[in-house]
Amino acid sequence: MGRTRSRLSAAMPLALFIVLHGPPAHADGPGDGPHVAATSVDLRPEFGRYHLTTRRQGHRGTCSAFALTGAIEFAAARQRGEGIPLSVEFLNWASNREVGAKEDGGFFSDLWKGAQAHGVCPESDMPYAATFDPGIRPGEPALKNAQALKELGLRLHWIKEWDPRKGLNDAQLAAVKRTLRDGWPVSGGFLWPKEERWDGGVLRMAPRDAVRDGHSVLLVGYRDDASRPGGGVFLIRNSAGPGVDGMMTFAYAKEYMNDAVWVESRARRAAADDAPAKRDAQLARSAGGPQAADLPSRDILGGLAAPPEGRSRRVSSNEQPRWGDGNMDMTWLQPGQVLELPLLEGPGVITHMWFTSHAGRVIELNALSLRIYWDGRKEPGVEAPLGDFFAAGQGRPAPVESIPVQVSPTGSLTCFWKMPFEKSARIVIANDNPDRGAGLYWQVDWTRLDALPPGTSYFHAQYRREYPAAVGHDYLIADLAGSGKYVGTVLSVTLAQDGWFGEGDDFFFIDGESVPGLQGTGSEDYFNDAWGFRPRTGPWFGQPRWQGDRAGDSGVAYRWHVPDPVHFAKSLRLTIEHKGNYEDDLQGFYLERPDFLSSVAFWYQAGEPKRFASLPPWNERRVPWRHEHFVRAFREARATGTAKPEIRTEGMFGARPLLAWPNREPGARLTIPFAVAEDGRYAARLSGMQGPEYGKYEILVDGKRVADADLRSPGDDELDLLLGTVELTAGKHQIAFLSEDGRPLAVEMLRLLKLPPPATRPVKTHNEAHFVRLGIGRAIYAYRLAFDRVPESLDELVRSGLMPDRFLRDENEKPLKSRREGGHLVVESPGGWTHRWQGLDPRR
Numbered sequence: 001m002g003r004t005r006s007r008l009s010a011a012m013p014l015a016l017f018i019v020l021h022g023p024p025a026h027a028d029g030p031g032d033g034p035h036v037a038a039t040s041v042d043l044r045p046e047f048g049r050y051h052l053t054t055r056r057q058g059h060r061g062t063c064s065a066f067a068l069t070g071a072i073e074f075a076a077a078r079q080r081g082e083g084i085p086l087s088v089e090f091l092n093w094a095s096n097r098e099v100g101a102k103e104d105g106g107f108f109s110d111l112w113k114g115a116q117a118h119g120v121c122p123e124s125d126m127p128y129a130a131t132f133d134p135g136i137r138p139g140e141p142a143l144k145n146a147q148a149l150k151e152l153g154l155r156l157h158w159i160k161e162w163d164p165r166k167g168l169n170d171a172q173l174a175a176v177k178r179t180l181r182d183g184w185p186v187s188g189g190f191l192w193p194k195e196e197r198w199d200g201g202v203l204r205m206a207p208r209d210a211v212r213d214g215h216s217v218l219l220v221g222y223r224d225d226a227s228r229p230g231g232g233v234f235l236i237r238n239s240a241g242p243g244v245d246g247m248m249t250f251a252y253a254k255e256y257m258n259d260a261v262w263v264e265s266r267a268r269r270a271a272a273d274d275a276p277a278k279r280d281a282q283l284a285r286s287a288g289g290p291q292a293a294d295l296p297s298r299d300i301l302g303g304l305a306a307p308p309e310g311r312s313r314r315v316s317s318n319e320q321p322r323w324g325d326g327n328m329d330m331t332w333l334q335p336g337q338v339l340e341l342p343l344l345e346g347p348g349v350i351t352h353m354w355f356t357s358h359a360g361r362v363i364e365l366n367a368l369s370l371r372i373y374w375d376g377r378k379e380p381g382v383e384a385p386l387g388d389f390f391a392a393g394q395g396r397p398a399p400v401e402s403i404p405v406q407v408s409p410t411g412s413l414t415c416f417w418k419m420p421f422e423k424s425a426r427i428v429i430a431n432d433n434p435d436r437g438a439g440l441y442w443q444v445d446w447t448r449l450d451a452l453p454p455g456t457s458y459f460h461a462q463y464r465r466e467y468p469a470a471v472g473h474d475y476l477i478a479d480l481a482g483s484g485k486y487v488g489t490v491l492s493v494t495l496a497q498d499g500w501f502g503e504g505d506d507f508f509f510i511d512g513e514s515v516p517g518l519q520g521t522g523s524e525d526y527f528n529d530a531w532g533f534r535p536r537t538g539p540w541f542g543q544p545r546w547q548g549d550r551a552g553d554s555g556v557a558y559r560w561h562v563p564d565p566v567h568f569a570k571s572l573r574l575t576i577e578h579k580g581n582y583e584d585d586l587q588g589f590y591l592e593r594p595d596f597l598s599s600v601a602f603w604y605q606a607g608e609p610k611r612f613a614s615l616p617p618w619n620e621r622r623v624p625w626r627h628e629h630f631v632r633a634f635r636e637a638r639a640t641g642t643a644k645p646e647i648r649t650e651g652m653f654g655a656r657p658l659l660a661w662p663n664r665e666p667g668a669r670l671t672i673p674f675a676v677a678e679d680g681r682y683a684a685r686l687s688g689m690q691g692p693e694y695g696k697y698e699i700l701v702d703g704k705r706v707a708d709a710d711l712r713s714p715g716d717d718e719l720d721l722l723l724g725t726v727e728l729t730a731g732k733h734q735i736a737f738l739s740e741d742g743r744p745l746a747v748e749m750l751r752l753l754k755l756p757p758p759a760t761r762p763v764k765t766h767n768e769a770h771f772v773r774l775g776i777g778r779a780i781y782a783y784r785l786a787f788d789r790v791p792e793s794l795d796e797l798v799r800s801g802l803m804p805d806r807f808l809r810d811e812n813e814k815p816l817k818s819r820r821e822g823g824h825l826v827v828e829s830p831g832g833w834t835h836r837w838q839g840l841d842p843r844r
Helices: 044-049 063-080 088-099 106-118 140-148 170-181 250-256 276-285 292-299 357-362 630-636 765-787 794-799
Strands: 041-042 155-160 186-193 213-224 232-237 245-250 258-266 311-316 331-333 337-338 346-357 369-376 384-385 403-405 413-415 418-423 424-431 438-448 460-465 473-481 484-494 507-508 541-546 555-561 564-568 570-577 596-605 623-628 645-651 656-661 668-674 680-690 696-701 703-712 719-728 730-738 747-755 817-821 823-829 834-835
Touching: 041 696, 044 213, 044 232, 063 088, 063 106, 063 186, 063 213, 063 258, 088 106, 088 140, 106 140, 106 258, 155 170, 170 186, 170 250, 170 258, 186 250, 213 245, 232 250, 232 817, 245 346, 250 258, 331 424, 346 357, 346 424, 357 418, 357 438, 418 424, 418 460, 424 438, 460 473, 473 484, 473 596, 484 570, 507 564, 564 570, 630 656, 630 668, 630 747, 668 747, 680 703, 696 719, 703 719, 730 747, 765 794, 765 823, 765 834
Parallel strands: 384 460
Antiparallel strands: 041 213, 155 258, 186 213, 186 258, 213 232, 232 245, 311 438, 331 438, 337 424, 346 413, 346 418, 346 438, 369 384, 369 424, 403 413, 460 596, 473 570, 484 555, 484 564, 484 596, 507 570, 541 555, 623 747, 645 656, 656 747, 668 730, 680 719, 680 747, 696 703, 696 730, 817 823, 823 834
């Protein structure tokens, strides 16, 4: 059956990630206080949920390796959120490698030494063999993949040190039950009957002279039953013989259990019979352990009646020392000035952050940068523009009503991400705008704790951008190394050409995959929308702002993976294609577009993260709009009629100077000069005011009409109007406003974005051919509805007025051939495709 004696070496080294936890002879299981005993526990359904089946050792003496591997792969499944069968053969090799043996099977202590030194690879990398080969060696993939287990931070705990002279005492039996009750299987070595017998699935007791040393099994539950010897039975997974996954009485374990160990992951759960509030508090403190993400789907308010834990603290911009009678509760940040909030000294966890700034009033929340440094590290764990961190992408506030993050229309920024730290948290805010100061109001709430749970993961966030998105590769959102969970994405886009931007799929490459394990179906699909974007906001995903599908339009989307975190044991790489369409799909569909993209990735992980990006300076992280402030051109502005332009301030504290024109004459014209430095195509936007007093205007650039603007609205509001794409040469130009109804005007600036060359596909492919066929299919469907038959030809569809003649030609403007065959209209393209329609639906 195999050796079960578990030798413990006092000189066993501590591994960096997998730690032998002592002292070795303690009779304690998980948990830190009194328990209300459960009368039965069964972990087999959880093994089933992770697809971890009982495997058979055959005629080899590897029972201890099977029992310990079962405990290890269960703990790893808890940590990863998915079950991966692990290789008993690899663990057996690793044990022999470390103790210098060439034997089949090993002791728990030797096997753990092997796991410490080499990890354990998946079963598929080194399958179990029917016979033992002392010369077997793992391949490079197995050795490489085994390292992932080392990085999970598993620990081995001892309930009973090996001693075949006696079984469990009462305290050790209680510890085994408590460990199972807290959700962890127990690997046990036993003196075993020389001739085992089972009564109703229960191992029969045997006298001392009828047992041998021995056999190891995995205990996966228990049932209290006063009618059974010892008061109950343990449920076991047994790798021996035909595989009897049966039961063993408490009396048998008390008499013959030589030793007992269990393996813990960082996802260690509070005891199943602890108060739910205490469990929730523990998970909330860990803030990134595998169960932390489950809290919103559990009882969020259920923990409020639990006894308080830790000491609540706050740092804020409250005016000091006049905290009781002053109201200037802000910090003024001049250009380039850096604010360090008071150092938070741990252990602790940030539970809430709130900011607001005058920068939001001028659409410059991204001019303020947020950095948070954990435990005195040199590199920030959080680094992003302040607005982007709160899903207010590109500096413009928009309402966000999600659970982790909220933003008001006026720019109140709130988040409830749990951010634990062991030693300290240093929060730094900088005003990176060289031209404008900003007031910052701030509050940070945190809880001072006695200690963090073992293996607590830390919160991280990193900003990245490409202006424009680089040709030839997908846009990179995150490139992570270590073990953790990916929990959120904020993506901001400014369109560089007309048309829908979001046909690109998202790809999650987990733990070094060459083919992504998670593959999306479109950008809007990743953000849980469909058929494009529109402004909306919800608990876990939304688009706070979406202006449209024209060059110069912008938007922001967020996706919080709190109910569905993406687990990674070694690494995670998240990319998204920057592919989309022309405004007319026939002119280009599924092209790699040069849009302006920026993002923030959010995740929890153990250890220091890999740096995959850095925060650019203010002028480099702004989408490169050129701002032509009309107040700067006040002296050169010219108006016909009697009204003259004047300067007016709007917004809080007059933060938005406007060029106002109190016109009352239809046909009057206001002309304002501006200049550009380079020839090119520019997206143009106009900002200003709209409201009940303002009028209707024709807007011209260099005498050419570019837009008609109706500036009337029920209430005063900000104007942000897309004028379209204009061709401009280097030098001086003019923008003119021609009054249609003799009402006033108030404008702030002309914003110009130089556009990169548009994506093109001169020779169209199956992507564009799809839309030719779609256009034909729609017409045939309508024709059949109207005439109860399919047409004789495409020409008949055109003559009926149901289809434009564009669809007489294929995607590359080559003439299509068509004919009637029975109940089908058949169309052939010179490009090689043939399609048949019955007119039964608008697509086919």
